[in-house]
Amino acid sequence: MSEALCVRDLTVSLGGRPVLDKVDLAVGPGETVGLIGPNGAGKTTLLRAVLGLLKPETGTVEVSTIATSTGRPGYVPQKHEFTWDFPITVHGAVLNARARWLRGPNRDDRAAAADALDRVGLTDLARRPVGELSGGQRQRVLVARALARRPALLLLDEPFTGVDVPTQELLTGLLARLAADGTAILMTTHDLAQARATCTRICLLNRAVVADGPPAELTDPDLWLRAFGVAASGELKALLSGTERPQ
Numbered sequence: 001m002s003e004a005l006c007v008r009d010l011t012v013s014l015g016g017r018p019v020l021d022k023v024d025l026a027v028g029p030g031e032t033v034g035l036i037g038p039n040g041a042g043k044t045t046l047l048r049a050v051l052g053l054l055k056p057e058t059g060t061v062e063v064s065t066i067a068t069s070t071g072r073p074g075y076v077p078q079k080h081e082f083t084w085d086f087p088i089t090v091h092g093a094v095l096n097a098r099a100r101w102l103r104g105p106n107r108d109d110r111a112a113a114a115d116a117l118d119r120v121g122l123t124d125l126a127r128r129p130v131g132e133l134s135g136g137q138r139q140r141v142l143v144a145r146a147l148a149r150r151p152a153l154l155l156l157d158e159p160f161t162g163v164d165v166p167t168q169e170l171l172t173g174l175l176a177r178l179a180a181d182g183t184a185i186l187m188t189t190h191d192l193a194q195a196r197a198t199c200t201r202i203c204l205l206n207r208a209v210v211a212d213g214p215p216a217e218l219t220d221p222d223l224w225l226r227a228f229g230v231a232a233s234g235e236l237k238a239l240l241s242g243t244e245r246p247q
C-alpha cells in the first residue's frame, strides 16, 4: 500500500445511531488533508476509528506499516481530552508519550522528546508543570507529544482552535515542514482560512464524504449546501478560492 492511510467503506454507529456512512478516504505521504464539516458530522469519530478506538460496523482502516514505526499514528487530541492537572512537567508529558511498559526512557526517547519540544518552541518551558500553561502552550505540548513518536501519519483534532496568531503560524510552518519531509497529515478544523493555507486537499464530511479535492476546487455551492445545510456565502467561496472577500 503506497498510501499512509486508506479508509474504505467505513460505517460506524455510536449509541445505536449511524455516525459515519460508507466513508472512503486516503492520505498519502506528504499530503495534508483537512477534514471539514459541521458539528456532529463525525470528524472526531473518523479520527478515533483510524486510531482503532472504535469498532467499525463495516469497512476497513489500513495504516501503512511505515506509518506505524512507533506502533500507532501520532494523535493530537482536542485540549480538553488531556489531564492538565496531573503533576507532570512539560518535558515529562512529552517524554511520557514514548513510554513503554516496564522500561524507563532510553537515549532515543530523550532525543525524540528534546527534538519535539524544540520543534514546537517549548524548550524554555520544559520544566514548567503542564497545569501552569496557557491554552496555546497546551496545544503545543499536545503536538510535541505526538511528534515525539516520530509518526509518519499524524492526526490532529482542531489544532488551531483557541491559539493566537504566532502559535497558528508556528503550527502552520511546522505542519508544512513535516509534510515536506513526507509525513501524511489528517486534521479536523473549523477554520476554513487555515485549511486553505495548510491543506493540499479538503474532505467535506457530513456523516458521508460530500467532496474531496484541492481547496480551490471546492467552490460549488451545492457541495456546501450538502455538507453544512447552508449555501456557500461569498465569503466562504472567497476563502476557499483565495480571492478577496466580495464587497
Ligand SMILES: Nc1ncnc2c1ncn2[C@@H]1O[C@H](COP(=O)(O)OP(=O)(O)OP(=O)(O)O)[C@@H](O)[C@H]1O
Pocket: 014, 015, 019, 037, 038, 039, 040, 041, 042, 043, 044, 045, 046
Ligand atoms: N460515545 C458516543 N456515544 C453516542 N454518540 C456519540 C458518541 N460520541 C459521539 N457521538 C455522536 O456522534 C456524532 C459525531 O460526533 P463527532 O464528535 O465525531 O463529531 P464532530 O464532527 O467531531 O463534531 P464537532 O465539530 O462538534 O467536534 C454526534 O452526533 C455525536 O453526538
